[in-house]
Amino acid sequence: MLEETGLTGAWPTGLDPATDASGSANQSYLDAIYGNLFELGANGQTIDDLATGYTIAADDKTVTIELRHGVTFSDGTPFNAAAVAFNFKRDLAAPVGDTPKWPVSSITTSGSYDVVIHLTQPYAPLINTFHDANVNWIVSPTALSKMGENAFKLAPVGAGPFTVVSDTVSSELALKKNPRYWAPGEPYLNTLTFKSVASDEAALETMQAGGVQGYEGMQTPQLVSAFSQQFNVLDVPSTSPYVIQLNTAVAPFSNLAAREAVYYATDVPVIDQKLFGNLHPVTEGFTAPNGLFYQQDVPGYRTYNLAKAQAAVKAAGGVTVDLMATQSSVTQTVLEALQTMWQAAGMKVTIHVDQLPSVIQQFESKTWEASLQTAGAFDPAAGLGVNFRFGSASIFSGVHDPALDKIFANATSTLNTSSRQTLYDQAAEYISQNAYAPFLFPVNGWNIAAKDVAGPGLTTLIPASAVRPEILWAQVGFTSK
């Protein structure tokens, strides 16, 4: 019997898309159990899975999702429009972070295989939101009703390539091939087991010991060469660049001169070179090379200039700043580099890396001053989009500018791609002009696979829709068998 073992994160709230609060981070498990309606394929193309297509009506406000015929859930019940509509309504009402922000007025069905989404206004990123939202994973309504929510989230039933054998929450998830899976010959693997691992170092040793054949989302650049010696290593560019958020509502960054000082004092290429060996493309906006609407250079962007930084600090009457970040494998070193650079420009800088709940609390307090975070997504308007860091309505934003809100709103409701590109370019330029937040670079991740294992997302590149790229588990297999 073939066995594939992958490694990834925690799922403390179970694996029901409507209650899984870590949904977008758990997409590997959810994809394996539920499949997707739409998948994000190579070169950023949306490819069909349980949905076979979609149409947008002339009013731009009615989207019909066409479903694959003849599919059943693994419990034998039919996968049809009624089931998908039930899921959409349930997911849209779910208090979890990956619920899409569709401007929806109603969800209806048309026949057995068409689901119709009625919107209150045109919404350009609708299909792209599927790639990192709970609506992409369809649960069996019958199984959910029979088992109840609490039992279902621990033994979920979907129409994906695998079914659940056992689930030890946040520790080990054992799956086996779904005999009712719709694609002939797939999945290639008979069993698939996910195990959590403590660190990238432990993952390396575990793979070297032969205990697992895959590792998803390695984040430590220093370990790339060690993994490369024995395994296939796939470089996975992030679609969310790091950004230094400045809280423009409070001092010191309510003052333009103080914000300019940060831009001029930050030598991004040096940070990339010294800390990451130039692994990451330096960006000046909220998009990244592997995402949509990428623009590397922004006209008029303020780049490193120590003399100008010192002058700006002086013009601001001195700058004292508290800089925070959420704990990750890279943030501590980046904060230390920023502190050194900013102090050289004459600023007084304190830094601290905090756990996520503490960071959220500081955002809620609205008294934070500067924060190193990531911004953007595959589609800037989908998922954790650019509004999350720059929209007036978001508590995680340091910018409260109606003009910028309007540009983003226009981009979200404009279906024409080149018009959207123009609007996002305008937004990046506007952010730069007002010195709202300097950008650094998207930090790559790496997917690791044993030499005899291959599959889309694991050994060939698929863009990261949210936290990490999808792996198409139905098509992952051993090349030697």
Place this chain on the structure above:
Amino acid sequence: MGAGRVHEQVTVQESSNRSVPAAGSDAGAAAAAPGSGGPSASRASRVLRSSLLRLAGRRLLTAIPVVWGVTFLTFAVLNLLPGDAAQALLGADATPQEVAQLRVELHLNEPFLTRYGHWLGSAVTGHLGSSLGSGQLVTTILAQRLPVTFELIGYAFVISLVIAIPVATVAARRPGGVFDSVTTFITLIGLSIAPYILALLLILLFSVDLALFPALGWTPLSGGLGANLRSLTLPALSLGFPIGCFYTRLLRADVIEQLGEDYVVTAVAKGLPSWRVLVRHAVPNSMFGLITVVALNVGTLLGGTVIVEQIFGLPGVGQELFQAIQTRDFPVLEGIVAVFAVVVVVIGLLADLLYAVLDPRIRYDNPGQ
């Protein structure tokens, strides 16, 4: 101090039956050694039984405020940490409205004492509540995960004692000798190394280089005893080796002390082989200190499982505790710390009872002690 070695909560009645042993006689040596019986054995046995019962009763009563205190402090500390379960579970991408809604659903909007009171009220009736995240009953989680952790700790203790007793015995026979010097060096390294560093080194050596043990995961007993023990050997060694080194140092010192006692000198003078005196008399009489620290180490080992279970991907309580802290899942956290507290109290009690079994002269007749 030999016969005067006492546990901090027991008293020792001086034996009046020391007699010079017959030449070459174990019985004679045993009679001279602490812990041997005498003419008043029957009366002593009755006294012992009643004092043991009193001790057990007192300890079990003591456990109530201990467990309450631990759960209250845990609840209070968790309450002081930034963020709450609603934030931790929903993550950064949830809207404030979503967080507020979940906060109400989980009763996190209620005052601290009200929430603790609700939990305590349920807990005393045996209902430890449900996980805020997965919705699983805490008792189900404990039933699923405690066997892994208990087996790990038991295995770690076995490893530590298997290391400590023979090494300390041999080292104590010739203090300052080659074996003693080498083991002193090794045990000092063992005492200095953090379990998580040791864990990574063990994986490198025994999993990566020698491919003897798995680096990750747990095989249940249903998968075969051999596979089960293989999956737990490196985690148990990570926990057991450092404390085994500590026990070695402790036991070595005690054995050396015992070897200077009069009854040992007498036994040797009467012709008992020195190895026999060492193994049959000096070592058993050196065990009291070891029993004390073994009992005290239960709490330390339970804490150690949090890290070691993470590194080796063991689905035990330590791993669950780590997750519960991260997600501020207080019912799970409270359930685990309550069980840990009870285990530590019960093991402490068992250790005290074991003293009396090993040395009938020990009495627990003073409630103040």
